[in-house]
Amino acid sequence: MSKDELVREVATSLRLLQQSFDAFDEAAATALKLNRTDLRALDLLLAGSTPLSAGQLSAALKLSPAATTTVIDRLERARLAGRIQDPHNRRRILVAATDTAREVEQDVYAPVGVAGAKALAGYTTEQLAIILDFLRVARHVQEEQATRLTSARP
Amino acid sequence: MSKDELVREVATSLRLLQQSFDAFDEAAATALKLNRTDLRALDLLLAGSTPLSAGQLSAALKLSPAATTTVIDRLERARLAGRIQDPHNRRRILVAATDTAREVEQDVYAPVGVAGAKALAGYTTEQLAIILDFLRVARHVQEEQATRLTSARP
DNA sequence: ACTCATCTTTCGACACTCGAAACCTCCTGT
């Protein structure tokens, strides 16, 4: 295959990969009976080691404070997160994932890690280094293009 | 860096890449004053060489026929798509992207292609082959995991 | 103390999606 062809194939493969990510997220949300927003919020809560305040969650989700309140409400009702008063600042509340959420997360994401690791095991370290470099470059390009679009405000 | 470390780095880089894709899509939608669904629909209309019927669009978007009607309404109102009677079947309508849509698409996506090609130019064909292989493997893993989640229905 | 800023919640409105029913149009069997 020529280099030009390869470049094109990489581009389309990237698009397809993106779609598969999307499909997986959709499947995960359905499996957990959550909407995409609530799943994103739960991921954020599970990712960090310390609980997030409602405001931090709002910023991270790029959602209005009002909407964030209802996100927390829904997660709380599903017993996946809980509100805690911030001991240092009683205006704030902290939102923490529950143990149930952690278990559920394991069920959903652990197999992905296993399958991913297995799939990567076949590559040499040199190859992995190339892949890693590519992933970072690709991300950089995407972010550059995203800022180009957001900063162009005529 | 050890191989294990590399594998972990690749995993997190993939997550970040996914997020950057999402950010770009969001930026593109905002730039075009469309919601994400309408943008997806427009992408589909622009991707194929022939117009899509409302039903095909509905299936491709995984949206109800009712919702698809309003998607088409919105795109039509924005002068980005138009309804055409199917000459062979008067029950159906075909939805086609307008020239305006094509121009707008160029503005948004052409620079991405250029930047992407430039970024990939530095790799050798061997490296590109590895990257391409990886992308396909990654997609396969994601799809497998997605089906695992969707098929598990107790 | 008072005032202003910070943080979350409540409220009313709007946008997107869905299922069900309606409406045309095509196809099939008689």
Add this chain to the structure above:
DNA sequence: ACAGGAGGTTTCGAGTGTCGAAAGATGAGT
């Protein structure tokens, strides 16, 4: 021919998620 059903899109009413603005509560500075 044509009656009846299947295919394709739209309309309607309801449900859910999001927002901006205002309210409520607490903190910080003067």
